[in-house]
Amino acid sequence: MRLAPPRRLPPSLDELHGLRAARWVRESTEGQYDRYGPESQHEQMDRFVERYGLVDTKIVYSVAQSGRTVWRSNTMAEMLSAAKAGSFDVLLTGYFDRWQRNLRRTLELIEDHLHPSGVAWVMRDRRLMSSDPRDWDQMVTEAHEAERYSRRLGERITDGYAAKFRRLADPGGWAPLGFVRIPPAFVLRIDPDAIDVAVRIFERYAVGTLSIREVANEFSLNDRRVTEMLKNPIYNGWVGRKGDRTPASWRASPPVSDELWERVATLRASRARHGGSRPPRRIDLLRGLLYCVCGQRLRTDGTMGSPPRQRKLRPKHELCPDWGPKASHSANVYEPWIVGQVTGIRVDESTVERIVRVLSAPEARPITVNRARLERMKRELALDHAAGRIDDKTYLAQIAVLRDEASRIDSGERPSTGVAPDRVVAKLRALPETWAKATPSGRAELLHSIYERIIVRGPEFIGARLTPEAYSLGLALALPERVQPAPEWVLARPTGFERATSGASVR
Secondary structure (H helix, E strand, C coil): CCCCCCCCCCCCHHHCCCCEEEEEEEECCHHHHHHCHHHHHHHHHHHHHHHHCCEEEEEEEEEECCCCCHHHCHHHHHHHHHHHCCCCCEEEECCHHHCCCCHHHHHHHHHHHHHHHCCEEEECCCCEECCCHHHHHHHHHHHHHHHHHHHHHHHHHHHHHHHHHHHHCCCCCCCCCCEEEECCCCEEEECCCCHHHHHHHHHHHHCCCCCHHHHHHHCCCCHHHHHHHHHCHHHHCEEEECCEEEECCCCCCCCCCHHHHHHHHHHHHHCCCCCCCCCCCCCCCCCCCEEECCCCECEEEEEECCCCEEEEECCCHHHCCCCCCCCEEEHHHCHHHHHHHHHCCCCCHHHHHHHHHHHHCCCECCCCCHHHHHHHHHHHHHHHHHCCCCCHHHHHHHHHHHHHHHHHHHCCECCCCCCCHHHHHHHHHHHHHHHHHCCHHHHHHHHHHHEEEEEEECCEEEEEEECHHHHHCCHHHHCCCEECCCCCEECCCCCCCCCCCCCCCCC
């Protein structure tokens, strides 16, 4: 079979008569495309088609994308495919920089794709054609100038965002959910009408039973947007840009508290090693809670037995001498005992007395790594001020926020929860009834609101750690240490209020 010879490229503009023309229309953003860009480009190409006697195929390739990256677009791939199929002979652009702003990709697309397909590219405003040898040097120069302009503009925009970050502690860009930009400086401020939605997204994900996609579907959002939200420190009162952080004006009282932010970050990190799995047929009550004594998290790995029961797998179990010979165990090995501890809660008079005594006492707050981070930020801020990168007003405002945060950490006292002991006792006594009435997903949420980590050694329970919310409700004192069904299994009472007096050691 003989291949068809390549189509002859027009050597000059004078030989365009009768050739079929397609059009390329580009703007950098959808907003520019909608407002004013395409009309002027089409007018230029209309006059060119009429003057040189081209045949208008009515084929138009329209795209709203940066000139530096448009070569990766689906529109570009579609155009190159049509050129190879012989759908047109000439590709018109109204202005030289509307093609793209990337010299390397321009040369590659012309020499490796358009010309081998018998298609010439025309810059209408410069009256240059890629297949005319006399125009080649000027065409390369124009393409280079287009890229150089784009790079210089990008540098100016980057410098502007950097200055705004230093002076106003603003990251630039679009306002995330729960924030608005306030003129005249258009800096970020909390939107009281929308911030509650953002906080609920953090709270729902922190429960631990929902994936990012499930949370996104619940709030009718794109899962990628929710992912970016959960990583954005702006919700925790910090403004970030290119690895640098500075406190926002709302750092003293952020929408997402430090505790909630750390819980979400820890949960995201624990799930970052795999791509997730299909939604289980039944709710996994202990999803993400079970850990081996060596620190490896157990994961759900299909089902076993008949009727099918969820299987809890310890990855690479052979590397842990404490785990035992079996790689996995049925969820029934663990669930009944955890459920038995929650439903067997006891709130007798002695327990009530201890809970009231503990809740009435001031609670120590440990100093976290935030203290070292604050000291580093204070030093960096002082260096920026000494170097003249920020003015006195900006320095004083930001250093005041950092000092307030440091004082709050050094105070050693956690703000009161405001929950009266009698209300705590009432909630504890209602817990078994709450469990009985809850749906499967509600029961999973309840367990995740109580337990932060459950430590096991094969089929044996070793200890448990509660969530801060559970500690504040006195559950460390109210949960039973010994759980029935038979045979009797020992669960360590999670500690937090005072030293444990019995049971297995707690990590």
